[in-house]
Amino acid sequence: MQGSRAKISPSIDLREAYSMVRAYTEALCEPLEIEDYIPQPTVDVSPVKWNIAHTTWFFEEMVLKRFSRNYQVFDPNFAFLFNSYYNTIGDRTRRDNRGDLSRPTVKRVFEYRKYVDYEMGNLVADEFTEPVRDLVVLGLNHEQQHQELLLTDLKFTLSGNPLFPVYRDDFLSEEQIENGNGGNVEMEGGVYEIGFAGNGFCFDNELARHKVLLQDYQIANRLVTNGEFIEFIEDGGYENFTLWHSEGWDWVNQNGIDSALYWHREGRDWFNYTLGGLRKVNPAAPVCHVSYYEAAAFAEWKDARLPTEFEWEAASEKFDWGLRWEWTNSAYLPYPGFRKAPGAVGEYNGKFMINQMVLRGASVVTPQGHSRPTYRNFFHPHLRWQFTGIRLAT
Amino acid sequence: MQGSRAKISPSIDLREAYSMVRAYTEALCEPLEIEDYIPQPTVDVSPVKWNIAHTTWFFEEMVLKRFSRNYQVFDPNFAFLFNSYYNTIGDRTRRDNRGDLSRPTVKRVFEYRKYVDYEMGNLVADEFTEPVRDLVVLGLNHEQQHQELLLTDLKFTLSGNPLFPVYRDDFLSEEQIENGNGGNVEMEGGVYEIGFAGNGFCFDNELARHKVLLQDYQIANRLVTNGEFIEFIEDGGYENFTLWHSEGWDWVNQNGIDSALYWHREGRDWFNYTLGGLRKVNPAAPVCHVSYYEAAAFAEWKDARLPTEFEWEAASEKFDWGLRWEWTNSAYLPYPGFRKAPGAVGEYNGKFMINQMVLRGASVVTPQGHSRPTYRNFFHPHLRWQFTGIRLAT
């Protein structure tokens, strides 16, 4: 299944890319029961139904309504129901209300997908001008982000069920993945170019490419493992406030945090919930589902630190990445010369540039080819339902 | 559909009653999509799936596990998943978490119903001793309460959907029901007997039957109508604090309340959401879905008051009732000599006897024959998703 993840490269035909990306979303849904599409256990998590409708809404709203002559809207209510945060486009359902909506049915939402895909097919033939191409490429990258979120959110939803439901028995378990060699990459200080360059697609937050001055540093070849994280727990890491940010310490205590998300202790053994069901924790696999606070406390405990996003990017060709989204010690802020686009597309990134920390890399649920060394993901420091991990620097 | 509502009378064969009540629950589910079984939009409302599993759990837990020899539990997890508030029986899912559970599937829950019904059928033949009969009758009355709740909760869930989904086009709309004649019943003061008497079933909170001394009073023949409630609104009833309890006034202002629940104003017209979809408000129908606070403020505005539950019961043979659950001005407290049963069954009523007000009567979604003049329902004063109404007294 991983092999079929579509990569949107400049060389690929856009019609083919559209088909592949859209089909991959539906392939991800195959193991699901209708009931699985509905719940929203917390405000940050969207129902599967919402994810698959919203990605379709993007093409209807941004492309078809604007560029397809005589386009008939599938259902005028959907503009309201499946908008996410685009204030420019008008009212939307309250974000914490998405799990309350039993209708439209899942069947109806798949009809919506089919209808929009058909109309996009017509459009591709006739009206594929430059601005349309750009929006389609953006829409496909947007859909890939929601493919990742679909699995991320689904895992969180199923994890709260005492039955520990299995998504797919043969799903590439997070726990089966072995980590690389130890040791560090030695990096020399100096001026490095940061940000996207080239002809392919990138998000606006990867621009402008600019020079950054770095000091000498070391960055680990491999991610922190479950085994190392168990050592941290057993050494009292969660009870020692000197390791923590002040707000991290409050978060630990107010929420009774004492291990990575999805971990369960039974006697002396650790288990974790995966999309393949409840599994024994593999000490050799990279630790997953930790918050920035935990990543930073772990680094402090190791007498190390998290790399900045610039350090990560400058060294990224020298180590393997792609198993976990990796926390950096950089806040999510604009690059010099960053400009947001006018209109709804401009709401994509810039307005989130506060109170969040940058993640670099990709994870086991990232669609193939979606990420790149300049890609900037970002989350609030207490969140951990994303497949996050830790790489150390000194 | 209303006609098929099972009445559990002493004369009926208990096996027949069991079949009819259980079948009626499933008949109520016929118009539903699978998606409709899942959401829990607020903590007081349970998902349909939970309602139909919990009523089955009652028979498994209270009857089969205890009285059926060699009974094999259908799924040991269900004891945990579908317990409601019976602390005596062990852990249960957090009440606000029920809408997060996509599994077990709806199909599986109906298999659970079938399995338990089959086992109950065997039990009926062999082991129908007196204590079993009592528990079965209690279980059927319990299931009827959940039939009412199923529609009450479903209405709330669907009402939050901007699509205003229709449950059944031919469902006996609340709005189509005409109200009785005006005028009052004149009641003379004196000693009245209050509480259940006779051989049939009643809940423990209807006992002990005892004497109460009442003053002279008048009680209205009919319920307050939508038309009268619109007058209250148009006269500024929601803006005039002198009409309200202090906590009612806070509730109005903190929640921006300005009409009955489910009402929508469009221009000069009022519409309300019903299980038959969005309908124009019928001024002649009794007002529905008001809180105790609104009922009491309306009464104050009319220079009247709400009857006590004793006044209501003493006069109940002299007026028509059964369209709305009617708010009284009595707090839900034990009658003299009330004793709760030992064990889980004793958790049924007594532990809720604080902070709630008594409702008397029955409503359009109450199963036929389920209620009686001595029946005591109870809700917190700010709640209004139940089919509540207003009858005045002076």
Added chain:
Amino acid sequence: MQGSRAKISPSIDLREAYSMVRAYTEALCEPLEIEDYIPQPTVDVSPVKWNIAHTTWFFEEMVLKRFSRNYQVFDPNFAFLFNSYYNTIGDRTRRDNRGDLSRPTVKRVFEYRKYVDYEMGNLVADEFTEPVRDLVVLGLNHEQQHQELLLTDLKFTLSGNPLFPVYRDDFLSEEQIENGNGGNVEMEGGVYEIGFAGNGFCFDNELARHKVLLQDYQIANRLVTNGEFIEFIEDGGYENFTLWHSEGWDWVNQNGIDSALYWHREGRDWFNYTLGGLRKVNPAAPVCHVSYYEAAAFAEWKDARLPTEFEWEAASEKFDWGLRWEWTNSAYLPYPGFRKAPGAVGEYNGKFMINQMVLRGASVVTPQGHSRPTYRNFFHPHLRWQFTGIRLAT
């Protein structure tokens, strides 16, 4: 000090009563530091400064502004600052904001008292008509309620200070009071007259006097003691949910309640904070500062119950009372024929008749002669900063 508590009897001269009541408020303040007048640790508790200004405001607003010719308001801002809940009279400070107000100073508030007292003295001479007399008597009873609240609130405020400040070393400690004999009063069922009769003052909630039919019952001669309450604790009373109302059980668990308010365990000994400082709990003294939930759970544990307010009143001449306000199992609701007065005075009682339970009796901080057998106090069932106690019935 207790001896000087003013009793407002019909026979007393009203000018004398005014002086005595007003002086007693100021006597209560003598041991205080200026700092003690300011804090408001929780929304239900008012600062001392607010209590002494608000009682003065009552006379200015209700009497002087309306009946004293050419009356010059002391400070126009005070009408806003020291109104409590009288919506009829205009805006008021948010109730949870009172502790944030450092100005006016305490000195200035005492000048306000002196000014109003002087003006009231003039009024007494010239314009003491019947309606003025009634308002003055109401104002004095109102001030006595705030004398009680002043000590009740002050105790709560000081109790949160790790220094356990002493209000008065020689203050009649709650712990020094011995309780009466054991045994029960036997009461015969029948019709009893309930509510105030006579020529003296009563609050509107004590009216109308009316007949109530009671069953046979027994009511304890004495209050439950600290010693008995310690037995309840040691027998696991706080861990046994079968003893509790459902909402009481939630309250216990959400707040980690495991003893009466102000109790501290040190090793095997219990101490409690009193207005005389931290003292060892006296097993023979009546238990104090328990919620309705705790009172009801204790009664359940004793296989008894709380009396109704009618049972209490009917038997009140046969036992001693006055040490604790005693929880009853009656909700605070209007008597038959209750009518609230028009205007601000009508806001005194009626609008609170929901969600509260009735307390009967009086406590060690009630001004002498303020209470009577028909007096109805009322609090929410989870509150316990009032000097509440338990009397059992069966």
Added chain:
Amino acid sequence: MQGSRAKISPSIDLREAYSMVRAYTEALCEPLEIEDYIPQPTVDVSPVKWNIAHTTWFFEEMVLKRFSRNYQVFDPNFAFLFNSYYNTIGDRTRRDNRGDLSRPTVKRVFEYRKYVDYEMGNLVADEFTEPVRDLVVLGLNHEQQHQELLLTDLKFTLSGNPLFPVYRDDFLSEEQIENGNGGNVEMEGGVYEIGFAGNGFCFDNELARHKVLLQDYQIANRLVTNGEFIEFIEDGGYENFTLWHSEGWDWVNQNGIDSALYWHREGRDWFNYTLGGLRKVNPAAPVCHVSYYEAAAFAEWKDARLPTEFEWEAASEKFDWGLRWEWTNSAYLPYPGFRKAPGAVGEYNGKFMINQMVLRGASVVTPQGHSRPTYRNFFHPHLRWQFTGIRLAT
């Protein structure tokens, strides 16, 4: 008064510096009533009493207890009561509880100051070793920070009082300060040295000094004025979500924000509350008390941006500063090579390096000589009770 603000320079005698700084704290208290020392209207604001006790506690805890032979603690409870956030040193009062503590009295806290000052005087003579000197200098800088906070917090506390109390009539009003000339400083891109250098005191967060690569930029000579901010308001700045960060927009709407803090509109005029009382807004003075969200939205509206902290520091010799703390677009993060000290002193800065934005400069309430071009202040982006302002860059 401003003239007497003590400057701690390397050349000054430390005993003299100690006297001057400590005396300045007490001078700031002169206009206060005892009541003003008590309230804590919100968790971020500390009572005056707490500020003046806590600064004293610092010297007792960090210096006297450790370095003064035979030192007798003034009151052992104070270690608990007046600790702020130093987990290393043991329990402390809950931060939101400080306003509930009427005792110790203000008089007692001033005795505490006198006692500690006397003991510090003895220490200076005998034991002024290098580590003691360093701690004393840190303690004086700490006290200067609390001098600033004392006025900042006091302003917030008094501002909530409908009487608009005057702190000092002759207090240098924020509104009387005229702003500099318009125009921009043109800065060339290149490598700049950032962070503290030299022999004097600096906080650990100003280290290590390191090189940063900047692009060409322009930075305004003067701060944004009230007049410009009124234009922003009148142009609908608070209603136009395209100007705002997503979380900023939520903050505006959830809190009903429509002007700078302390502003009041009366008809067409704007007034603001100052420590000199309510004054008319001066259009020529720099705007004050805006959040980061408002600063960023204003910059967006002007088609500009906020400078980074590095741009600010590199240009700081070329413009006037010192009237407002100026928001930058830099998150508060460690410099390369930052190391926190061991023990309680190490809790000073590092543990706050998340979720906060950097402010540069100084304000009208900053003690003279306390700040410097490398000084880093930091607040959460929604806070605005600090004397914050806006300088634009492009």
